[in-house]
Amino acid sequence: MRIIFIIFLITLISCNNTKVLKVVSPNSKIEVTIDVESESAQYSINYKDSLFIKPSKLGFELKGAQSLNKNFKVIGVQKSHSNTVWSQVWGENKDIVDNFNKLTVNLQERGHLKRKMNLIFKVYDDGVGFRYEIPEQENIDSISISKELTEFNFSKNDTAWYTPANFDSYEMLYKKAPLSEIASANTPITIETVDGFFASIHEANLTDYAGMTLLQSKHKALSFQCNLVPWPDGVKVKRKAPMLSPWRTIQIADSADKLVESNLILNLNEPNKIKDVSWIEPMKYIGVWWGMHLGTQTWTLGERHGANTIDTERYIDFAHKHNIQGVLVEGWNTGWENWGKKDAFDFVTPYEDFNLKEVTQYAAAKNINFIGHVETGGAAQSFQDHLDEIFSMYHKLGVKTVKTGYAGGIQTKGQYHHGQYMVNHYREVVTTAAKYHIMIDAHEPIKATGIRRTYPNMMTREGVRGMEWNAWSSGNPPDHHTILPFTRGLAGPIDYTPGTFDILYRNAKNRVKWNDLDDGTSRVNTTLAKQLALFVVLYSPLQMASDVIENYENQPAFKFIEDLGVDWETSKVLNGKIGDYITVVRKDKHSDNWFLGSITDENKRNIKVTLSFLDKGKKYRAEIYADGLNTDWKTNPQEINIFQEEVDFKSSLELKLAPGGGQAIRFIAINQ
Ligand code: NOJ
Ligand code: CA
Numbered sequence: 001m002r003i004i005f006i007i008f009l010i011t012l013i014s015c016n017n018t019k020v021l022k023v024v025s026p027n028s029k030i031e032v033t034i035d036v037e038s039e040s041a042q043y044s045i046n047y048k049d050s051l052f053i054k055p056s057k058l059g060f061e062l063k064g065a066q067s068l069n070k071n072f073k074v075i076g077v078q079k080s081h082s083n084t085v086w087s088q089v090w091g092e093n094k095d096i097v098d099n100f101n102k103l104t105v106n107l108q109e110r111g112h113l114k115r116k117m118n119l120i121f122k123v124y125d126d127g128v129g130f131r132y133e134i135p136e137q138e139n140i141d142s143i144s145i146s147k148e149l150t151e152f153n154f155s156k157n158d159t160a161w162y163t164p165a166n167f168d169s170y171e172m173l174y175k176k177a178p179l180s181e182i183a184s185a186n187t188p189i190t191i192e193t194v195d196g197f198f199a200s201i202h203e204a205n206l207t208d209y210a211g212m213t214l215l216q217s218k219h220k221a222l223s224f225q226c227n228l229v230p231w232p233d234g235v236k237v238k239r240k241a242p243m244l245s246p247w248r249t250i251q252i253a254d255s256a257d258k259l260v261e262s263n264l265i266l267n268l269n270e271p272n273k274i275k276d277v278s279w280i281e282p283m284k285y286i287g288v289w290w291g292m293h294l295g296t297q298t299w300t301l302g303e304r305h306g307a308n309t310i311d312t313e314r315y316i317d318f319a320h321k322h323n324i325q326g327v328l329v330e331g332w333n334t335g336w337e338n339w340g341k342k343d344a345f346d347f348v349t350p351y352e353d354f355n356l357k358e359v360t361q362y363a364a365a366k367n368i369n370f371i372g373h374v375e376t377g378g379a380a381q382s383f384q385d386h387l388d389e390i391f392s393m394y395h396k397l398g399v400k401t402v403k404t405g406y407a408g409g410i411q412t413k414g415q416y417h418h419g420q421y422m423v424n425h426y427r428e429v430v431t432t433a434a435k436y437h438i439m440i441d442a443h444e445p446i447k448a449t450g451i452r453r454t455y456p457n458m459m460t461r462e463g464v465r466g467m468e469w470n471a472w473s474s475g476n477p478p479d480h481h482t483i484l485p486f487t488r489g490l491a492g493p494i495d496y497t498p499g500t501f502d503i504l505y506r507n508a509k510n511r512v513k514w515n516d517l518d519d520g521t522s523r524v525n526t527t528l529a530k531q532l533a534l535f536v537v538l539y540s541p542l543q544m545a546s547d548v549i550e551n552y553e554n555q556p557a558f559k560f561i562e563d564l565g566v567d568w569e570t571s572k573v574l575n576g577k578i579g580d581y582i583t584v585v586r587k588d589k590h591s592d593n594w595f596l597g598s599i600t601d602e603n604k605r606n607i608k609v610t611l612s613f614l615d616k617g618k619k620y621r622a623e624i625y626a627d628g629l630n631t632d633w634k635t636n637p638q639e640i641n642i643f644q645e646e647v648d649f650k651s652s653l654e655l656k657l658a659p660g661g662g663q664a665i666r667f668i669a670i671n672q
Contacts, residue, residue: 019035019036019037019074020033020034020035021033021034021035021036021074021077021103021105022034023079023101023102023103023121023123024101024123025100025101025123025124025125026081026083026099026100026101026124026125027125029047029048029125030045030046030047030123030124030125030127030128030252031045031046032044032045032046032103032121032123032128032130033045033046033055034103034105034119034121035055036072036074036105036107036119037072037073037074038055039070040057040058040059040069040070040149041057041058041059041069041070041072041107041119042055042056042057042058043055043056043058043119043121043130044056045128045250045252047195047197047199047252048195048197050155050193050195050197051155052154052155052193052195052199052250052252053152053153053154053155053250054153054154054155055153056150056151056152056153056223057069057149057150057151058119058130058132058149058150059117059132059149059150060132060145060147060148060149061145061146061147061149062143062144062145062146063144063145063146063235064144065144066113067149068109068115068117068134069149071109071110071111072107072108072109072110072117073107073108073109073110074105074106074107075106075107075108075116076104076105076106077103077104077105077106078102078103078104078106079101079102079103079104080101080102081100081101081102082098082099082100082102083097083098083099083100084097084098084099085097085098086098086271088266088453088456089272089277089280089456090280090281090282090456090541090567091266091452091541091567091568092539092568092570092571092586093263093568093569093570093571094568094569094570094589096263096266096267097263098263098267099124099125100122100123100124100267101122101123102120102121102122102123103120103121103123104118104119104120104121105118105119105120105121106118107119113139114139115137115139115140116134116135116137117132117133117134117135118132118133118134118135119131119132119133120132120133122247122267122268124264124267126251126252126253126258126262126263126264127199127249127250127251127252127253127262127264128249128250128252129204129247129248129249129250129264129268130247130248131244131245131246131247131248132243132244132245133242133243133244133245134241134242134243135241135242136241136242137241140241141240141241142238142239142240142241143237143238143239143240143241143243144235144237144238145228145235145236145237145238145239146234146235146236147228147236148212148226148228148236148237148245149225149226150225150226150248151223151224151225151226152201152214152223152224152225152250153220153222153223153224154179154191154222154223154224155222156193156194156195156222157178157179157180157194157222158178158179158191158192158193158194158199159176159177159178159179159191159192160176160177160178160179160182160185160189160190160191160192161174161175161176161189161190161191161483161486161487161578161579162174162175162177162182162185162186162189162190162487163175163185163186164183164184164185164186165184165185165186165213165214165215165227166186166213167211167213167229167230167416167417167418167419168409168410168416168417168418169417169444170186170447170463170464170465170488171462171463171464171465171466171469172465173465173476173477173480174480174483174484174487176578176579179191179216179222179224180221180222182216182224183215183216184213184214184215184216184227185213185214185224186213186214186447187201187202187203187212187213187214187447187491188200188201188202188447188487188488188490188491189201189202189214189487190259190486190487190490190578192256192578196254197252197253197254197255198252198253198254198255198256198258198259199250199251199252199253199259200249200250200251200259200487200490201214201224201248201249201250202249202251202265202449202490202491203246203247203248203249203449204246204247204249204264204265204268204269204449204450205246205247205268205269205270205449205450205451205454206246206423206446206447206449206451207244207246207423207427207451208239208420208423208424208427209228209237209239209245209246209420209423210228210229210230210231210236210237210418210419210420210423211228211229211418211419211423211446211447212226212227212228212246212248213226213227213228213229213418214226214227215227226248229416229418229419229420230416230419231414231415231419231420231421232413232414232415233414236420237420238420246449247268249264249265249268251264251265251490256486256576256577256578257573257574257575257576257582258573259486259490260485260486260489260490260573260576260582260584261571261572261573262490265448265449265450265490265491265492266450266452266453268450269449269450269451269452269453269454270453270454271453271454272453272454272455272456273454273455274434274455274456274457277456279400279437279439280439280456280457280459281325281439282459282541282542282543282566282567283324283325283326283369283401283541283542283543283566284323284324284325284326284542284543284544284545284561284564284566285319285324285325285326285327285328285369285371285401285542285543285544285545286315286318286319286324286326286327286328286544286545286546286549287315287327287328287329287330287371287544287546288306288307288311288312288315288327288328288329288330288331289306289328289330289497289544289546290471290500290546290547290548291306291508291548292306292330292331293468293471293472294471294505294508294511295471295472295508295511295512295513295514295518296508296509296510296511296512298331298336298512298514299330299331299336300331300336300337301334301336301337301351301352301353304512305331305351305353306330306331307329307330307331307332307351307353307354308351308353308354309353309354309355309358309359312327312329312332312354312359313359313362314549315327315329315549316359316362316363316366316368316370317366318549318552319366319368320366320367320368322552322558322561322562323562323563324368324545324561324562325368325369325566326368326369326370326371326401326542327363327368327369327370327371328371328373328403328544329354329359329370329371329372329373330373330375330403331351331373332350332351332354332356332359332373333345333346333347333348333349333350333351333373334346334349334350334351335347335349335377336375339377340377340408342379342411343379343382343411344377344379345374345375345376345377345379345382346386347374347383347386347390348386348389348390348393356397357397360397360398360399364398369399369400369401370397370398370399371399371401371402371403371441372394372399372401372402372403373402373403373405374390374402374403374404374405375404375405375407376404376405376406377405377406377407377408377411378406378407378408378409378410378411379411380406380410380411380412380415380422380425381411381412381425382411383404383425383429384425384428384429387428387429387432388432391432391433391435391436391438392436394436394438395436395437395438399438400437400438400439401438401439401440401441401459401542402433402438402439402440402441403440403441403442403443404429404440404441404442404443404445405442405443405444406422406443406444406445407443407444410422417444417445417446418446418447422446423446426442426445426446427451429442430451430455430457430458431455433457434455434457437457438457439457439459439542440457440458440459441459441460441461441495441542442458442460442461442462442463443461443462443495444462444463445461445462445463446463447463447491448461448463448491448492448493449491449492450491450492452492452493459493459540459541459542460493460494460495460540460541460542461492461493461494461495462494462495463488463491463494464484464488464494464495464496465480466494466495466496466497467496467497467498467499467500467524467546468497470500470522470523470524470525471518471522472513472514472515472517472518472522473515473517473518473522474517474519474521474522475522475523475524475525476525477525477602478525478526478600478601478602478633478659478660479579479580479601479602481496481526481530481534481537481538481599482576482577482578482579482580482581482582482599482600482601483578483579484496484538485537485538485573485576485582485584486576486578486582487578489538489539493539493540493541493542494538494539494540495540495542495544496534496538496540497544497546498531498532498534498535498538498544498545498546499531499532499534499535499544499545499546499547499561500524500531500546500547500551501528501531501547501551501552501555501557501558501638502547502548502551503523503524503526503527503528503531503637503638504523504524504637504638505522505523507550507551524637525633525660526599526633526637526660526661526662527627527631527632527633527637527638527639527640527658527660527661527662528557528631528637528638528639528640529557529625529626529627529631529640529641529658529661529662529663529664530599530600530627530633530657530660530661530662531662532557532560532561532597532625532662532664533597533598533599533625533662533663533664534597534599534662535560535561535564535597535664536564536584536585536586536595536596536597536664537582537584537597537598537599537662539571541566541567543564543566545558545561556642557625557640557642559623560623560625560664560666563623563666564595564666565586565588565589565590565591565593565595567588567589567590568586568587568588568589569587569588569589570586570587571584571585571586571587572584572585572586572613574596574609574613575607575609579601580600580601580603580605581598581599581600581601581605581607581657582598582599583596583597583598583599583607583609583655584596584597584598585597585613587613591669592615592618592669593666593667593668593669594613594614594620594666594667595664595665595666595667596609596663596664596665596667597662597663597664598655598657598662598663598664599657599661599662600657600658600659600660600661600662601660602633602659602660603659604656604657604658604659604661605657606654606655606656606657607654607655607657608652608653608654608655609652609653609655610651610652611647611648611649611650611651611652611653611667612649612650613649614647614648614649614667615649615669616649618648618649618669618670619646619647619648619669619670620646620647620648620667620668620669620670621644621645621646621667621668621670622644622645622646622647622653622665622666622667622668623642623644623665623666623667623668624641624642624643624644624645624653624663624664624665625640625641625642625663625664625665626640626641626642626643626655626656626663627639627640627641627656627657627658627661627662627663628640628641628658629641631658631661632658632659632660632661633658633659633660633661634659634660637660646670647667653665
């Protein structure tokens with residue numbers, strides 16, 4: 001049932017009134033105050049009885065024109081309320097409640113310019129979104145934003161989990177620090193407040209605009225300013241009126257687990273624009289991949305070339321046998337020997353030991369998706385110039401998923417991964433792919449801002465320090481995964497690629513070092529049970545079991561991956577503490593089965609969970625994949641205990657997690 005009710009109220013306000021406007025969340029706990037007649041337009045946010053964001057500036061500095069942020073009068077105010085439910089094509093939850101109060105403030109400058117700008121606020125029970133609109137008007141044609149003036153002035157010295165601002169990469173470990181000690185940050189940045197609630201600053205619907213980072217003011221304590229990623233000439237955003245900015249988002253929740261359950265980012269994006277979605281399907285995949293990262297195989301042609309016809313067909317056979325729907329192949333196309341050079345790849349020519357036609361036909365005959373690979377090495381423009389040719393080639397071969405990559409700097413001089421030029425490139429890839437019925441998994445991407453709602457072929461992305469770092473660097477410490485769901489995960493799906501079974505790389509003989517970060521001591525810093533649990537904890541509609549298949553053969557633990565669902569009716573966070581532990585459950589969209597993943601940092605932990613999420617009146621067989629008594633990520637990571645129990649919604653379980661460990665459970669509804 002869709003319930004829609006909209007109250008529409010238009011108030012015209014006299015020009016010389018000082019205007020302070022307020023808009024609250026449906027449950028009245030969040031209150032936003034907008035004051036447009038102070039020295040600069042500004043907003044502030046209260047949560048319950050606490051001032052969270054102090055008065056903070058709004059507006060723009062423009063190149064070649066006066067700043068657009070002050071001397072405004074209010075020429076119109078519209079308030080409305082809407083409460084609807086919409087359904088996702090795929091996702092963590094099938095149905096999403098979209099319940100908000102909206103306030104639009106129409107501003108016009110006093111004086112001779114009389115330029116107009118609208119501020120749009122949407123306030124939900126789980127946070128606030130606001131954006132700028134510069135409508136079509138006589139005195140504005142092209143817009144060159146040299147600075148977005150948006151501020152986030154925190155009222156208290158809260159604690160945050162963040163990565164330092166970077167215009168090219170999000171592949172860093174998160175740090176925890178008081179706000180006062182943070183010079184700059186990427187978004188999302190997640191905050192635990194002195195007043196006991198949690199929040200996150202990010203953006204939604206990043207379209208035709210530069211990515212936002214935050215920079216702390218050297219002059220004003222706890223004042224973070226929007227710092228947009230620039231074009232080579234220093235301008236941040238180049239647009240024409242009418243212009244809508246992305247939403248600036250402030251998610252707020254009483255607990256860290258509730259923050260993870262927030263749908264604010266999706267709600268602030270436009271509805272699905274793809275009419276026929278029958279070709280879009282979440283799936284599990286494996287790949288000719290890990291061997292290259294470990295250094296036992298190569299992307300380049302030669303004796304150890306991973307992407308050869310014979311080995312790829314073995315992967316297809318394995319996938320077919322084990323309920324895996326896709327096989328990614330990297331290094332199938334020429335150009336890897338020119339790594340680091342300009343336009344190294346043509347993206348379409350196979351190496352001589354790889355028969356693309358045969359392999360794609362072989363995959364199709366076994367009902368397996370061949371996942372294509374476009375590594376640009378930063379040559380985004382060359383990829384963009386050949387988009388139709390590349391995607392139509394894949395389409396003709398029956399390939400409907402492509403992984404993209406932008407490793408290294410962007411080759412177009414002075415451009416960054418996260419500037420407007422690349423934001424537009426990434427979007428062009430997604431919309432062109434949609435024309436050819438192709439799903440995208442983007443590596444070295446722009447951060448997720450909810451575009452998957454509008455273009456549900458934008459499946460998943462990296463933008464995270466993923467599994468690969470374990471192969472050739474000091475790796476990801478055990479607490480990394482207990483931070484990700486509360487930080488990077490708030491933005492959207494993560495292609496982390498869990499599932500390494502050979503945790504110490506004992507089977508990876510004859511490794512050849514290809515990366516300077518590899519000091520020869522690399523390993524995975526978790527237990528095996530935790531690798532399984534990550535498949536539930538870290539959400540992705542394309543979920544890669546990343547180890548080489550030899551390490552999965554005859555491993556009873558692989559059955560969990562084999563049985564794992566890929567699309568969810570509903571998801572819940574049962575408990576969690578940022579950086580310490582988290583337990584997530586998800587109900588399969590296509591059966592009555594539930595899946596649980598629980599993980600801890602380097603500390604061992606017993607976590608009691610009640611199973612009240614299970615459907616009432618049903619009995620379940622719980623297949624439990626647990627750390628053993630002596631399991632320890634450091635000394636004994638691979639010991640796993642697999643057993644079964646009969647449970648129902650009244651049962652509770654004590655999850656015993658080893659240091660660096662985890663637990664994964666499949667609850668199978670038993671027909672009675
Ligand atoms: C970096 C990507 O994250 C990784 O998955 C890929 O294998 C390499 N680039 C090569 O394309
Ligand atoms: Ca990467």
